Amino acid sequence: MAMRQVAADGTCKLLLRLGDGRTVESVLMPDFHPQRAAGCISSQVGCAMGCDFCATTQTGFERNLTSGEIVEQFIQLRREALAAGRTLRTIVFMGMGEPMLNLRNVLAAVKRMADPVLGALGWRQVTISTVGIVPGIDELREADLGVNLAISLHAPDDATRADLLPMGRRFDVREVLAAADRYQASSGRITTIQYCLLAGVNDSLAQARDLARLLSGRDMHINLLRYNPTGLSLRGRAYTPSSMEQTEAFLAELRAHGAVAHLRRARGPDIDAACGQLRKRATSSI
Ligand code: SF4
Known part of the structure; x- marks a missing residue:
């Protein structure tokens, strides 16, 4: 992990270093329910979409994340949630990148996260944003x-x-x-x-x-x-x-x-x- 920030409200932001030295962000957000949390994960390193108000796109697009790198974010967030006494209940693809432009890897990752044995999250607990x-x-x-x-x-x-x-x-x-x-x-x-x-x-x-x-x-x-x-x-x-x-x-x-x-x-x-x-x-x- 390259960096970790925890806010007063319990929101935990991770900057994860990938195998090639690049970095991506993932965020754990505590729920109103005292034992639950939601995770926000990235699908790409940087982003090419150029939304004018977004900080991610200012550093440009570097590459798609592999399905393994997406699942790794889920694993890290689940670990953070457990350490905070919470269960990671939902995942949203609202971090860095446009998921629809890396859909093959996003779907492969979602299948692993939702798998009853591997991730045990469930399909309905996942939101893909575009x-x-x-x-x-x-x-x-x-x-x-x-x-x-x-x-x-x-x-x-x-x-x-x-x-x-x-x-x-x-x-x-x-x-x-x-x-x-x-x-x-x-x-x-x-x-x-x-x-x-x-x-x-x-x-x-x-x-x-x-x-x-x-x-x-x-x-x-x-x-x-x-x-x-x-x-x-x-x-x-x-x-x-x-x-x-x-x-x-x-x-x-x-x-x-x-x-x-x-x-x-x-x-x-x-x-x-x-x-x-x-x-x-x-x-x-x-
Ligand atoms: S698609 Fe998302 S990450 Fe990409 S520039 Fe727009 S808001 Fe930022």
Whole structure:
């Protein structure tokens, strides 16, 4: 292990050194349940997706992780959870990288983690998150594992989304949600819509209403995320998190328009909690 940080709230962030000297991040997050924890793992070293507010992509893409390297993160997190008196109950692929671009190795790793003998996690305890790679979502559907799907949407309209996420220029909101609909129809799993609130960018009440309208008639859950500032963005912007007041107003507007939405509490705000932040700092200090 190259580095380990533990936050006041018990969130534990690991920087793991791979056989070739590269590093990846994994995070253990304590659950409200006193004996449970969730793990967040990486699928790639770095990332090529270029999401403007993300620290991971600032160091570029280096390579895909092997299935063994993905499983190793699970093993390390399970060890950390046990040491903290908890059981690792869920795994989310929301760390470094775009899982759909390394899907073969991600699926091989998931099969080992979910195996009753090897990992004993269970399919439904795994969530794979994507920035919206439509062919990847369809391939995941064809794999028929019954894992959960999360979509990083971050804006209800194509213009704002494409400005934040370059992949939004390749696959528009309508196409991404249609792929999620197909996945949901086939797997029976409710899709989570990830939405990171950025002040003055995607947090207006009009955008909340547009988002609620977009998801109307769809059985999907919105997960609102608090932004962890990571310094200047890839394109030199200084994003800031929405105020708590605006966050709560956005959440209330969503609910008032029929959406199912929750605010995910910030994890480990006193450590390098944002994805890629610890690795970026470790790399720049070498
Ligand atoms: S948010 Fe995810 S997909 Fe986007 S650049 Fe960061 S790691 Fe890659």
